[in-house]
Amino acid sequence: MDLRGKVALVTGGASGIGKACVEELLKLGCKVSICDVNSSDGDTLAQELGQKFNKSVIFCPCDVTDYPQSEEAFQETTSALGPIDIVVNNAGIMNDRFWELEVDTNLNGVIRGTLLGMRFMGKDRGGKGGTVVNMGSNTSMRPYVSAPIYSATKHAVLGFTRAFGDQFHVEQTGVRVVALCPGATSTSIITDIRKQLLHASFEPAWQRDTANSIYQKPDHVARALVTILQRAVSGSVWMVEGGQPPYEINFANP
Numbered sequence: 001m002d003l004r005g006k007v008a009l010v011t012g013g014a015s016g017i018g019k020a021c022v023e024e025l026l027k028l029g030c031k032v033s034i035c036d037v038n039s040s041d042g043d044t045l046a047q048e049l050g051q052k053f054n055k056s057v058i059f060c061p062c063d064v065t066d067y068p069q070s071e072e073a074f075q076e077t078t079s080a081l082g083p084i085d086i087v088v089n090n091a092g093i094m095n096d097r098f099w100e101l102e103v104d105t106n107l108n109g110v111i112r113g114t115l116l117g118m119r120f121m122g123k124d125r126g127g128k129g130g131t132v133v134n135m136g137s138n139t140s141m142r143p144y145v146s147a148p149i150y151s152a153t154k155h156a157v158l159g160f161t162r163a164f165g166d167q168f169h170v171e172q173t174g175v176r177v178v179a180l181c182p183g184a185t186s187t188s189i190i191t192d193i194r195k196q197l198l199h200a201s202f203e204p205a206w207q208r209d210t211a212n213s214i215y216q217k218p219d220h221v222a223r224a225l226v227t228i229l230q231r232a233v234s235g236s237v238w239m240v241e242g243g244q245p246p247y248e249i250n251f252a253n254p
Contacts, residue, residue, distance in 0.1 A: 001131075001230045004029035007081045009074065011035045011064050011113055012091030014042040016187035017135070020218035021088055021225050026053045028226065033077035033084075035062035035070075036091070056081055064091045064109030065101070074116050083128060084120050086229065089113035090135045092153075094189050096198040099149040106153035107160075110134050114164060114177065122173035129174025131229060134161045136181035138241055141249065146197055146205035154181075158237055162251075165235025176234035181249075182221045183241025184213035214242040 008025050012018035014036035022032050026049060034049075036042040039061050046059035058080050060073035077084055089110045093102055114132050121130035136157045143151035158179055165177035194200055224240035232238060232248070240246040 003226070003229065006030045006085040007033070007077065007083060008086040008088065009033040009035055009060075009077050009084055010088040010090055011062060011109065013088075014038045014045050014059075016189065017182060017185060017218045017221050018088070018090040019045065020222035021090060022057070023049065024219065024222035024226055025086075026055050026057060029055075030086070031056040031081040033057075033073070033081060034059045035064075035073045035077075037061070037063045062091075064089075064112060065104040067112055070109075070112050070116060074120050078120060084117070085128075085130045087113055087117035087121070087130070087132045088135070088225065089132065092135060092137075092189070094147065094150050095196045096147055096149040097196065099198070102149055103153055106150070107156045110157050111160060114160070118173055118175055121175050123175075124172050127174070130176070132164075132175060132177045133225060133228065134177065134179045136161075136179045136237070138181060138183040138239065140179070140181045140237075141239065144206070144209040146202045146209050149198065161237065162235050167234065170234045176232070178228055178232040178234060179237045180221070180225055180228055180246070181237060181239045182216070182224075183239070184210065184215045185218055185221055186215050187218055216241065216243040 008030045010022050013022045013034035025032050034042050042059040050057045060076050062073040092106045117132045121127040123129050137154040139151040140154040140158045161179040224246035228238050237249045238246045
């Protein structure tokens with residue numbers, strides 16, 4: 001897949017893994033829409049990257065828990081940059097104490113983004129097809145005892161992706177749906193783990209869950225995104241962890 005000239009929409013694109021994905025896509029010649037709930041950081045980033053890469057990059061305010069605002073971001077992206085080719089549903093939070101918001105962001109946000117991707121890119125809706133990448137986690141495959149609700153949202157992302165990525169849907173829409181699951185990555189998703197676990201007593205379990213984690217940089221995940229955009233079959237799930245190359249999960253023999 002030649003990324004030059006492609007239009008990409010990235011949710012949660014103002015920081016962390018999303019920001020790294022935005023930069024990597026711009027480097028490869030994409031036009032990118034940064035969609036994020038943080039308008040201040042998003043606006044600033046779009047201006048900085050526009051000057052740095054001399055590329056078409058815009059910012060769209062987007063709370064993925066709000067369908068009308070998400071829809072508006074897709075419409076604004078199309079108007080400003082052209083028909084969308086790639087949707088990266090990256091926005092996510094980790095805070096089991098605010099579990100309803102966590103579910104609405106990590107799972108429902110992915111569902112909203114995928115359905116909008118189908119609507120704007122689907123050949124059955126007048127589009128030219130495209131690719132949706134849903135961001136999972138290492139907890140999608142290996143649940144954290146300490147973060148059961150976060151783990152549940154990331155498990156659900158895989159089930160949704162594998163089902164919507166089936167050839168049955170691809171033949172109708174021309175849209176490929178894949179998942180990328182990063183392992184421990186150096187971002188600000190964890191700020192004060194004692195306040196992010198469902199109960200303070202879960203902290204020893206968190207220490208056990210993360211004891212063997214090898215942290216990777218966000219730009220390593222971004223490069224893995226490019227790999228799966230170029231290679232992944234629809235419905236496939238890819239893991240990237242420990243700074244190693246991404247690899248596909250074999251569900252026939254996990």
